[in-house]
Amino acid sequence: MAKTKITPSKINVIFDTDANNELDDQHALAYLLFNGDTFNVNSVTVNATYNGGDIQGHYDEALRVIKLCNLNQEIPLLKGANGNFAEITNAWDPDNFDGREGVDEILEATEQDSLIIVAVGKLTNIALALKKDPSFAERTKIVWLGSNYPEPGEYNQDNDTIAMNYVLNSTIPFEMVTVRYGKPSGTDAVKVTKEEINQKMPGLGPIAKEPIIGRHGGSFSTFGDYSVSLFEYIDYHGDPPSRPLFDMVAVAILKNKSWGEPKLIPAPIFINNEWIERPDNQRKITVWENFKKEEILEDFYNSLKNPVLVSK
Numbered sequence: 001m002a003k004t005k006i007t008p009s010k011i012n013v014i015f016d017t018d019a020n021n022e023l024d025d026q027h028a029l030a031y032l033l034f035n036g037d038t039f040n041v042n043s044v045t046v047n048a049t050y051n052g053g054d055i056q057g058h059y060d061e062a063l064r065v066i067k068l069c070n071l072n073q074e075i076p077l078l079k080g081a082n083g084n085f086a087e088i089t090n091a092w093d094p095d096n097f098d099g100r101e102g103v104d105e106i107l108e109a110t111e112q113d114s115l116i117i118v119a120v121g122k123l124t125n126i127a128l129a130l131k132k133d134p135s136f137a138e139r140t141k142i143v144w145l146g147s148n149y150p151e152p153g154e155y156n157q158d159n160d161t162i163a164m165n166y167v168l169n170s171t172i173p174f175e176m177v178t179v180r181y182g183k184p185s186g187t188d189a190v191k192v193t194k195e196e197i198n199q200k201m202p203g204l205g206p207i208a209k210e211p212i213i214g215r216h217g218g219s220f221s222t223f224g225d226y227s228v229s230l231f232e233y234i235d236y237h238g239d240p241p242s243r244p245l246f247d248m249v250a251v252a253i254l255k256n257k258s259w260g261e262p263k264l265i266p267a268p269i270f271i272n273n274e275w276i277e278r279p280d281n282q283r284k285i286t287v288w289e290n291f292k293k294e295e296i297l298e299d300f301y302n303s304l305k306n307p308v309l310v311s312k
Contacts, residue, residue, distance in 0.1 A: 011254060012040045012113055014106060016080065017247070018121030019062035020052030020215070021155075023230040026065050028120055028145075028247035030223045031300055033069040034205065034307035038255050041310045042109045043076040045102035047121045048083075049159040055082040064212045068205060068223040074312055078102045080125040085163035088124070094132050103128045110140045118254065120145040120247035122156055127163035130170050137172035145177045145187065145250040149287060152273045154179045161270050168267045168285070175262070175286040177250045185289045187249040190296055191242035194231050201227040204304035224304060245300070252296045253288055261290040 015032055019025045032039055044066065046058040059079055066072045080102025081088060088098045097103075106129045109115055117140055119126055126144075129136045146156035146164070156179075157164055167174060180186025204224030211219045212226070216233050220226040234243055253260040266281035 016119040018049040020057040024247040034303045036308040036310040045080045047080045084160045122159035123163040127166040141173040143175045177288045187246040193242045197231045259292045260288045
């Protein structure tokens with residue numbers, strides 16, 4: 001008797017991003033969109049952080065990447081929060097607030113299907129979704145790229161610590177993919193050099209039906225060529241000078257859990273720029289660390305060489 005081939009179900013996600021912040025968001029989004037054999041993408045929502053201008057700039061940059069993947073007619077892109085959680089909820093109106101479009105998309109999509117939210121910016125959209133509909137906590141999981149836990153001083157975290165604490169004090173399943181600047185245990189260790197990008201990225205990805213004008217000008221028809229341009233306009237650190245692709249790792253560990261080490265801990269809280277442990281807290285979260293840089297980067301390049309576009 002012939003064996004029946006069992007096809008593993010794909011992972012359904014919403015990607016929540018501050019796409020215009022630097023350059024790791026764009027690479028994470030492209031990596032996600034080129035892994036259609038692993039993921040379905042319901043939608044992309046954007047939020048605004050300190051760098052990258054207001055919400056329109058983040059929307060425009062996410063749209064550039066989606067267009068380079070020829071998915072702008074397939075994947076909805078929606079604007080979330082421009083401000084932070086405290087500003088938005090100070091005079092709370094659940095029917096009219098900054099970020100409503102993106103937040104309502106998150107709430108409605110998770111009512112209709114089983115979805116994971118991959119968040120790679122501040123957590124404002126997630127906290128607003130919880131505030132508007134507390135039952136949201138029961139129907140999804142958040143995989144967040146952020147924090148230097150157990151130390152302070154990380155960009156996504158510092159953009160809205162009140163939103164982060166709101167999420168930590170909720171019951172929503174929460175996985176924290178640590179950054180840990182300058183340490184080998186965080187996503188900061190998943191670095192690439194400008195020379196590596198210039199050697200490996202040109203021409204990678206499908207040819208866009210319609211070229212895009214890049215953030216820094218120029219016309220591009222592949223994500224690989226746009227990547228090279230992005231790396232022309234960024235600061236480098238360390239020896240050799242390099243730049244981490246932080247956000248991409250949040251997608252990678254969803255694709256292959258062996259590329260990082262998860263650890264279950266009682267949810268801490270962040271007060272006065274310090275992590276406070278709560279060992280008796282019944283609420284548990286997962287902290288990810290110790291990522292396999294070589295395996296992740298190899299898969300990233302392979303995904304761009306042999307892209308399988310996602311479906312909605």
